[in-house]
Each structure stands twice: as structure tokens, then as C-alpha cells.
Amino acid sequence: MAAALLRPRTLGFALLAVVLVIFPYLHGWPVFSAFISEFRTFNATMLAVWLLVVLSMNLLTGYSGQISLGHAAVVLVGAYTAGVLVDQLGVPLPLAILLAGVFTGIAGGVIIGLPAVRLAGPYLAIATFSLVITLPQILKMGGIRNWTNPSRGISIDAVQPPGLVDGFLDERQWLYYITMATAVFMTILAWNLVRSRIGRAFVALRDSEIAAEQMGINVPLYKALAFGISSFYAGIAGGLYFMVLAFVHPESLGFLDSILFLVAIVVGGLATILGSIFGAFFLTFQGELIDELATIIPEAEKLRGVIYGSLLIVVMILFPRGMAGFVQDLVRTLGRITAARRHGGLSSNPPAQDDTNGESDAQGR
Amino acid sequence: MRTSRTLWLLAFVVALVALLAVACGDDDGDGNGGEATATPQDVEPTAAEPFDVANVPGVTDTEITLGTHQPLSNHPAQVFSRIAAVTEAYFDFINETQGGVHGRKINVIVKDDQYTPSITNTVIRELVEQDGVFAILSGLGTATHLTVVDYLLDRGVPDMFMSTGSVEWVKDPAARPNVFGAIPNYTAEGMILAQYISDTYPAGTKLGIIFQNDEFGLDGVVGIKRALSDDIEIVAEESYEVTDPDINSQIDLTRSAGSDVVIIYALPSHVPSAVRHARQDLDWDVPFVITGISANEITINLAGEGVMEGTVSVSIFHQVSEVEHPGIIAHLELLADYTDGFGANFLTIYGQYIGELMVETLERAGPELTREGLIAAAESITDFVCSVCLFSVNLSATDHDSAQTVSLSQVVDNQFVNFGDLISWEGVLPGDLTLDDLVTSPAE
Numbered sequence: 189m190a191a192a193l194l195r196p197r198t199l200g201f202a203l204l205a206v207v208l209v210i211f212p213y214l215h216g217w218p219v220f221s222a223f224i225s226e227f228r229t230f231n232a233t234m235l236a237v238w239l240l241v242v243l244s245m246n247l248l249t250g251y252s253g254q255i256s257l258g259h260a261a262v263v264l265v266g267a268y269t270a271g272v273l274v275d276q277l278g279v280p281l282p283l284a285i286l287l288a289g290v291f292t293g294i295a296g297g298v299i300i301g302l303p304a305v306r307l308a309g310p311y312l313a314i315a316t317f318s319l320v321i322t323l324p325q326i327l328k329m330g331g332i333r334n335w336t337n338p339s340r341g342i343s344i345d346a347v348q349p350p351g352l353v354d355g356f357l358d359e360r361q362w363l364y365y366i367t368m369a370t371a372v373f374m375t376i377l378a379w380n381l382v383r384s385r386i387g388r389a390f391v392a393l394r395d396s397e398i399a400a401e402q403m404g405i406n407v408p409l410y411k412a413l414a415f416g417i418s419s420f421y422a423g424i425a426g427g428l429y430f431m432v433l434a435f436v437h438p439e440s441l442g443f444l445d446s447i448l449f450l451v452a453i454v455v456g457g458l459a460t461i462l463g464s465i466f467g468a469f470f471l472t473f474q475g476e477l478i479d480e481l482a483t484i485i486p487e488a489e490k491l492r493g494v495i496y497g498s499l500l501i502v503v504m505i506l507f508p509r510g511m512a513g514f515v516q517d518l519v520r521t522l523g524r525i526t527a528a529r530r531h532g533g534l535s536s537n538p539p540a541q542d543d544t545n546g547e548s549d550a551q552g553r
Numbered sequence: 554m555r556t557s558r559t560l561w562l563l564a565f566v567v568a569l570v571a572l573l574a575v576a577c578g579d580d581d582g583d584g585n586g587g588e589a590t591a592t593p594q595d596v597e598p599t600a601a602e603p604f605d606v607a608n609v610p611g612v613t614d615t616e617i618t619l620g621t622h623q624p625l626s627n628h629p630a631q632v633f634s635r636i637a638a639v640t641e642a643y644f645d646f647i648n649e650t651q652g653g654v655h656g657r658k659i660n661v662i663v664k665d666d667q668y669t670p671s672i673t674n675t676v677i678r679e680l681v682e683q684d685g686v687f688a689i690l691s692g693l694g695t696a697t698h699l700t701v702v703d704y705l706l707d708r709g710v711p712d713m714f715m716s717t718g719s720v721e722w723v724k725d726p727a728a729r730p731n732v733f734g735a736i737p738n739y740t741a742e743g744m745i746l747a748q749y750i751s752d753t754y755p756a757g758t759k760l761g762i763i764f765q766n767d768e769f770g771l772d773g774v775v776g777i778k779r780a781l782s783d784d785i786e787i788v789a790e791e792s793y794e795v796t797d798p799d800i801n802s803q804i805d806l807t808r809s810a811g812s813d814v815v816i817i818y819a820l821p822s823h824v825p826s827a828v829r830h831a832r833q834d835l836d837w838d839v840p841f842v843i844t845g846i847s848a849n850e851i852t853i854n855l856a857g858e859g860v861m862e863g864t865v866s867v868s869i870f871h872q873v874s875e876v877e878h879p880g881i882i883a884h885l886e887l888l889a890d891y892t893d894g895f896g897a898n899f900l901t902i903y904g905q906y907i908g909e910l911m912v913e914t915l916e917r918a919g920p921e922l923t924r925e926g927l928i929a930a931a932e933s934i935t936d937f938v939c940s941v942c943l944f945s946v947n948l949s950a951t952d953h954d955s956a957q958t959v960s961l962s963q964v965v966d967n968q969f970v971n972f973g974d975l976i977s978w979e980g981v982l983p984g985d986l987t988l989d990d991l992v993t994s995p996a997e
Contacts, residue, residue: 227682234675324794328766339768340721343703433674435703439696440670443796475672489665492626
């Protein structure tokens with residue numbers, strides 16, 4: 189037991205938990221305040237939101253192999269559902285976020301999932317892309333205008349911490365904790381999901397629909413389910429997005445965001461949870477990174493589209509399993525070197541690998 | 554499986570303990586470490602306290618740091634990306650020739666938001682919370698700026714002279730005391746263009762309207778309908794989304810509806826191809842009236858030689874074509890000396906106007922510069938005419954709309970030329986504006 193506690197993996201998770209908990213206070217501490225500003229708390233909060241978005245994309249595209257270019261629209265539906273529930277019906281915000289997830293999940297499963305049964309590959313990508321183009325127009329339609337308020341958008345007062353923790357936390361720290369807690373919880377859920385029967389069925393679907401059918405997997409059901417679960421995640425992410433920014437507008441998320449989500453899952457690593465985390469980091473910091481790049485290469489910030497595109501190509505060629513695959517390979521190689529040294533050069537006994545976690549399923553498609 | 558469960562349990566316990574420790578630690582540390590965690594509002598000096606420059610974010614004894622969000626990449630960048638560069642150039646000019654304002658040099662941090670609201674959110678927080686800017690100057694775009702306007706209000710950051718004419722911002726200064734406009738609001742502009750159409754074309758003229766389906770276009774349409782004479786019939790109202798690549802099909806629809814005049818509320822990224830489509834593809838010589846947002850030399854160049862000829866719009870500045878005007882001469886010198894050889898156009902003039910207006914506000918705010926002081930200083934501006942402006946800026950506690958006078962303008966020989974009287978609605982907010990409020994006075 190004690191040995192188990194001291195395993196690097198355990199220590200790693202413990203350290204991660206501590207960092208996540210103390211993070212919003214770091215900017216006030218003597219040494220850390222030199223390089224962490226208050227703004228990083230907002231960064232970390234958005235990182236949690238983007239993590240759910242990337243997970244949602246990854247469940248759909250990475251695990252079940254269905255390409256969606258319209259994911260920004262699905263997230264926007266979640267954000268708008270939460271917004272309308274709070275603004276028009278006076279639903280408490282946490283409940284509104286949950287309902288947004290459920291509503292988006294059902295809508296995604298039925299409205300996109302069922303037609304997706306008949307569409308594959310590029311056709312599905314085009315069909316989902318149309319979502320992100322049409323959604324702003326739908327939100328501006330006469331019948332629902334009074335609810336969606338498309339010209340001004342829906343805004344609410346910033347969330348205040350409840351009385352119990354008021355004084356310990358300011359509103360930004362409180363937002364960070366609830367968003368990050370939700371993201372961590374749902375990441376664990378996703379981790380378990382992809383190792384369950386359902387997750388296995390998704391992977392089988394992706395690798396070959398015909399083979400999956402032969403093995404007794406109900407293809408239409410699981411395709412719709414993939415969209416349903418993915419949309420649920422996107423809906424929750426949308427609800428949190430609305431909560432964090434206290435604002436939503438028909439143009440809050442558009443097709444550029446959709447493309448960025450796709451770049452994020454490829455750069456992070458398809459079909460891995462670790463890859464989703466890297467993808468979320470990419471989404472959060474890419475803007476700043478490119479601004480930094482512009483201080484070295486003049487006008488680099490004007491070539492954002494070019495940078496995204498070339499990054500996509502470079503990653504696909506050099507690291508088909510994304511940053512996650514790269515890191516895993518690195519860890520594995522290092523492990524092998526240490527093991528070889530320990531066994532006096534005998535590499536016949538490589539360290540046990542955690543292949544039960546399905547990370548090696550990634551084909552980098 | 555058991556180890557995995559233990560792991561999570563462990564992680565949870567560690568998290569809980571750490572949370573408690575941190576929460577208590579912060580409580581103890583509030584007395585001495587409070588400054589580092591305090592929000593800007595907490596440290597704003599109140600009237601009773603003596604002025605201390607250390608308490609004002611973004612201001613030191615030698616420097617003022619401002620921030621802005623602008624599209625430097627993505628499609629509107631080709632037209633808008635130089636505005637902030639010219640504003641910066643003007644500040645450089647002031648810093649070099651006058652040593653800044655009250656001994657402080659003005660510095661602007663320009664962040665690229667790619668004209669994408671989700672990115673605007675991030676860059677504005679970066680400016681306020683990380684770079685600690687004193688104020689936001691002239692953030693560009695309606696949908697983009699909408700997402701941050703309440704955040705800026707919440708944080709008490711002055712939101713000076715934004716580059717959008719959306720009615721929402723300026724209609725209620727009491728609700729948004731930190732927000733100031735810079736360009737004519739779209740409703741007033743729509744009314745003036747509609748009045749021009751009513752006055753110029755005979756009864757029974759058929760009007761086609763093309764507008765962007767957001768606050769920018771819809772505010773304009775409100776103005777058009779409010780001022781259009783009953784003798785003019787609206788035969789087509791075609792909308793488009795800002796993400797659409799062009800509005801050629803909307804041109805086709807207004808043509809098939811039999812329009813005699815077409816008014817377009819669209820961005821400079823859409824107007825040129827639309828006019829070219831009508832002139833060259835359809836061989837249709839319908840008169841066009843366009844929003845002032847798109848009335849600049851870039852639009853003319855993008856459309857091609859002679860294509861925009863005769864198009865009518867509004868202007869608040871002297872035109873680049875007025876080469877004899879001292880303000881325009883000085884503007885050309887500024888561009889030559891402080892930029893990488895930018896060509897002059899309506900938007901470079903606009904960039905200079907923003908710079909002049911901000912410098913005037915800072916001058917009035919005095920050496921003891923605070924955020925409240927800046928807002929009060931802006932509200933005190935009366936009869937300020939910038940070197941390139943047709944109008945005077947008059948602001949007050951109940952009027953945060955800077956530009957309330959326009960002239961009509963028209964493309965003649967591939968250049969915009971102002972014509973007719975100045976039309977002004979000084980002090981009237983867009984919600985209450987009627988035709989009777991429009992006052993004409995002869996141009997100088």
C-alpha cells in the first residue's frame with residue numbers, strides 16, 4: 189500500500205491536485221507573483237471550459253471517428269440554452285448549466301446523430317459545418333428573437349461566491365473552482381467511459397463499421413449515442429462558457445472557433461484524454477504564443493491562419509498521435525533506457541505499460 | 554482497480570486539505586499581502602484620499618499605458634488593421650514633440666482579437682488583469698466589443714471612444730458611465746441617408762435595402778425607416794451574415810424586386826464586390842447609397858477603377874482629396890514621419906482623430922490622473938474640433954456620443970468628396986432622434 193502511494197503516477201496526480209487547488213492564489217504569493225498574474229486565473233478557468241470542448245470533440249472525432257466541423261455551434265447551443273433558462277425563466281445557474289447539457293445532448297443525438305447514421309466522412313463534415321453557418325441566423329429568427337435577444341445578446345451579473353466561502357474567495361477564484369471541479373469530474377467520467385463497453389464500441393465503429401456490425405454492435409444506436417454524449421459535454425462546456433463570461437451572443441462562437449477546435453484535437457492528440465488536455469492548453473494559449481512569435485518574426489500575428497494550417501500538416505506528418513503521442517513515446521523511451529541500464533543492458537524485460545487505458549488505440553487518423 | 558480507487562480517494566483528500574490550508578493562509582495574509590491580490594477597484598483612490606500615482610493602474614509618473622482590441626488578422630484586417638497603427642503614430646508624435654501629456658508618454662498595447670468575440674474576451678482580460686492598462690481606447694467591432702463592455706464596466710475601466718456606432722452603447726450614459734462613442738451612431742446615419750434619398754429622388758422611387766444581420770445593420774435599418782418619406786417605397790430588404798463571403802445574391806434580389814436605388818449597410822469587406830457585381834456582371838447602373846463605415850478609399854480601390862463612381866455616403870472628416878486643407882497636409886506628414894509609409898485614407902484619418910480626442914481628454918484630466926478623472930474630463934469636452942474633423946465634439950454627463958454631425962459625401966473621380974450642408978443632431982440620443990432634430994448648417 190505504502191509502495192503504491194509512492195509510485196510516480198500517484199505522486200503525479202497528487203501534485204496535480206495540489207497545483208489545481210492552489211493555482212488561483214499563486215499570483216498573490218511572493219515568488220510566484222513575479223511570473224503569474226491575476227489574469228492567469230481567468231486563463232485557467234477558460235482552460236477548464238476548453239478542456240470540456242476538446243473532450244467533447246475527441247469523444248466524437250477521436251474515438252468514434254465522426255468528423256464534426258460544427259462543434260462551435262453545439263457549444264453555442266449549450267451557452268444559449270443556459271442563457272435563456274437563466275434570463276427568461278429564472279432558473280438557477282447551476283441547474284441551467286446541467287439542463288443545457290441535457291438539452292444539447294438530446295438535441296445533438298437526435299438532430300445531428302440520426303442524420304449522421306446516413307452520412308459518413310466528408311459528407312458529415314460538410315453537414316455539421318452547415319450548423320455553424322446557420323445557427324446565428326436561426327437565433328436571429330422572428331419567433332425566438334424575444335428570447336435570444338440577438339442584437340444585444342444575453343448578459344447576467346457576474347457570479348458571486350456563496351456566503352459560506354465568501355471572504356476566502358473572490359468571484360474569479362470561485363468561478364475557477366467550480367469550473368475546474370466540473371472539468372476534472374467530467375474528465376474522470378470520460379476516462380472511464382472510453383474504457384467501458386460504450387467506449388470500445390466507439391473505437392470499433394471508427395476502425396470499421398462493417399466489422400463492428402459483425403461483432404454485434406448496433407451501429408445506428410452507437411453513432412447517435414456518440415453524438416449525444418459528445419453534445420452533452422459540449423452543452424455543459426457551453427453553459428460554463430456562459431457562466432464564466434456572463435454573456436452570450438449569436439456570434440460569440442463561430443466557424444473560426446470550430447476550425448480551432450479541430451486543430452486543437454489533432455495537435456493535442458486524437459483519441460486520448462491526455463491529448464484533450466494538451467488540446468485545451470493549445471486553445472487557451474495559442475493566441476498569446478503567436479503574439480510572442482510576432483516579437484521574433486515581424487508580422488507573424490497576421491499569418492495566424494497560415495500558422496494553424498501548417499501546424500496541422502506538420503503535426504500530422506511528424507507526430508500523427510499529436511503532443512500526447514509524442515510525450516508517451518518519450519516517456520516509454522526513457523523508461524526503456526532506465527530499464528536497460530538497471531538490467532545491465534538486457535532489454536528483454538521492458539517495463540510494464542499501462543496499455544489497458546486505451547491510449548494506444550490512437551491511430552492518428 | 555482497487556489501486557485506482559485509492560488513488561482518487563487520495564487525490565481528493567489532498568485537494569481538500571490543500572484547499573483548507575490555502576483558504577486559511579489567505580485569510581491570515583490579507584493584512585500584509587492584500588495589495589497583491591486586491592482588484593483595481595479596491596485600490597482606486599477615493600476623493601478624500603490624496604492622489605498617489607501608485608494607486609492608478611497603468612499610470613506612472615512618466616507613462617500612461619492604454620490598451621485596445623483590433624482585428625489584425627482574419628478578413629476585416631485588410632481594411633481595419635491600420636487604424637490603431639495611426640493612433641499609435643499620433644501618440645509617438647505627441648510623445649516626441651511635446652513629451653507626452655502632463656509629462657507622461659502615452660503607450661498603447663494593441664491586441665489582435667481576429668474580429669472573433671471569444672478571443673476579444675481573452676485579450677481584454679489580459680490587458681486589464683495582466684498588462685494593467687489604464688483604459689481601453691477605441692476597441693473595434695460591434696459583436697466583439699459587446700462581449701467585453703459589461704466586464705469593463707464591472708472592473709471600472711474607462712471604455713473610451715470605441716470604434717462602433719452601435720446605438721446600444723451610447724443610448725443610456727447613466728447605465729454605462731464608462732463608455733464613450735467615437736463615430737456617428739448607425740440609426741442617426743441611416744436617417745440622414747434616408748432623408749437624402751427622400752429629398753433627391755421623385756415620388757414613387759423604389760428602394761432596395763441590403764443590411765448585415767446584426768446590431769450594425771439593424772440599427773441602420775431602424776434609422777432608414779424612421780426618416781424615409783412615404784413617397785419612397787421599400788421593395789426589398791435583404792439581409793446577410795457577416796460570415797458570408799459576398800452579398801452578390803442580395804444584389805440580384807434587390808434588382809429583381811425592381812429597385813431604383815439601393816442602400817447598403819455592409820462592411821468594407823462586402824461593399825466593393827457587391828457594387829462591382831452590379832456594374833460589371835449585371836450591367837446595372839442603379840445608384841448606390843452606403844454606410845459611412847464603408848465609405849473610404851480602400852473600398853474604392855478594392856472595387857476597381859471607376860466602379861464606385863457616384864456612390865453616396867456620409868463623412869465626419871475632411872477628405873483625403875482636400876489636399877489644400879491644413880489638417881490633411883499635417884496628416885500626410887504624420888503618416889510620412891511616423892508610419893511605414895502608409896497611404897492616407899479615411900481610416901488613417903480616423904486613427905488620428907482617435908489619437909487627438911484621447912490626448913485632449915488626457916490634457917483635461919490634468920496631472921492627477923485617475924480613471925474617474927478621465928471620465929469626468931471626457932464629459933467636460935465642448936467645442937473640440939480635431940485637425941481633420943468637420944464637426945465639434947460636445948460631451949456631457951448625459952451625452953457620451955462624440956460625433957453628432959456629418960456631411961454627405963460622394964465618389965467623384967475615384968475619391969470621396971464632401972458635398973452639401975453639415976447635418977447635426979447635437980445632444981439628442983439615438984432613441985429619441987426624429988427628423989425634426991436634424992439641424993443643417995452650411996459647411997465652412
